[in-house]
Amino acid sequence: MTRVQANLILLLAAAIWGGGFVAQSTAMQNIGPFWFVGLRFGIAALAVLPFALMEARKMKSLPTGKELSGFGLVGLALLGGAITQQIGLVTTTVTNSGFLTGLYVIFVPVIAVVVYRRFPHWIVWPGALMMLGGIFLLSGGTFSKLNGGDIFSIICAFFWAIQITLAGRFVTTSxxxxxLSCVQFAVCSILCCLMATVMEPFSLNAISNAWREILYVGLVSSGLAFVLQVIGQRYTTxxxxxxxxxxxxxxxAMFAAAFLGETLSGIGYIGCALIFATILLVELVPEFTRQRSAVYTQ
Known part of the structure; x- marks a missing residue:
């Protein structure tokens, strides 16, 4: 798989996640965040398990204990990101949550430098700032007083940054x-369900009322999109x-406008254009640099 193909896969995962925000938000009308996240990733783990076993047969070995430990760490980061995002959606809008969650675009390269001493291509730094600026404009270009849901969304961004960094590391080495996907889903689901038994009442009626959202997010936003993320990260930084x-x-923001009636301002469309320009720059500049270097070395 080429880097271009990998980045397109990551873009598809992002689109699926964006649609999942709507289901995550509407589900909170019927079920608590801990049970929702636990059930969501339980479904995802069961959906991916047969394919993980096929992968093991193809490789003629099961994951080692060291690999499983690494996958478990990814699951802990996933748990932190998923539950703080879900709690945040109780009191903040889908658009605000999408913007604040997007802060991981800054956290990830910083973690790569501080923890692994890996310096990304220079375009990543202006690209991260451009992406953050585009997301800010997308949210309306204003920054009002943070509420509790917004604070949880910021914490969520930090956990997502850890999850992205660890997933990239362990999928490359293993x-x-x-x-990896199956183990991280299982760890997240088991721990979240254990916390739910303490934090929230168990209600079959609540699960029944939210089953469409749970099934969609479990199979598509989790089972499919997170697998796409891990596959794509094998071939990019x-x-x-x-x-x-x-x-x-x-x-x-697009799905929230279409399904939840959240409006996108005129400045929001400028943000959309800036996001699109950033994606093109981050994709094309490294490729152009490599081609130019190849010409000079010939």
């Missing part, structure tokens, strides 16, 4: 994207992946 994945804010 070459087991499906096993974490900072570049963060830029493409953060376009979920654009898709979240």
């Amino acid at each position: 070459n087991r994207p499906l096993a 974490a900072p570049q992946a963060a830029i493409f994945l953060s376009s979920e804010a654009l898709f979240a």
Whole structure:
């Protein structure tokens, strides 16, 4: 798979996540965030398990204990990101959540430098700032007083940055994207369901009322999109992946306008254009640089 194909896969994952914001928001009318996240990723783990077993048969071995430990760490980061995002959606809008979650576009390259001493291509830094600016304009170009849901969304962005960084590392070293996905889903689901038994009442009626959202987010936003993320990250860097994945804010705003009646201002369309320009720059500049270097070395 080429880097271009990998980035397109990440863009598709972002689009799916953006649509998932709508289901995540409407589900909160019927079910608590802990049970929702636990059930969501339980469905995702079961959906991916057969494919993870097929992957193991193809590789003629099961994941090692070290690999499983790494996958478990990704699951812990996923748990942190998923539950704080879901709690935030109780009191903030889909558009605000999409913007604040997109802060991971800044956190990821910083983590790559501080923790792994890996310096991304220079275009990532202006690209991250452009993407953040585009997301800000997309949200209306104003910044009002933060509420509790917004604070949880910012915390969520930090956990997503860790998840993206760890997923990129462990899928590269293990070459087991499906096993990684299944384990991270299972860890997130089990721990979240355990917390739900303490934090929230269990209600079959609530699950019945939210089953469409749970099933959609479990199979599509989780089972499919997170697998696409892990597969795409095998062939690109974490900072570049963060830029493409953060376009979920654009898709979240579009779906929120279409299905929830949240309006997109005129300045929001400028934000959309800036996001699109950033994606093109981050994709084309490294390729142009490589081609020019190849010409000079001939």
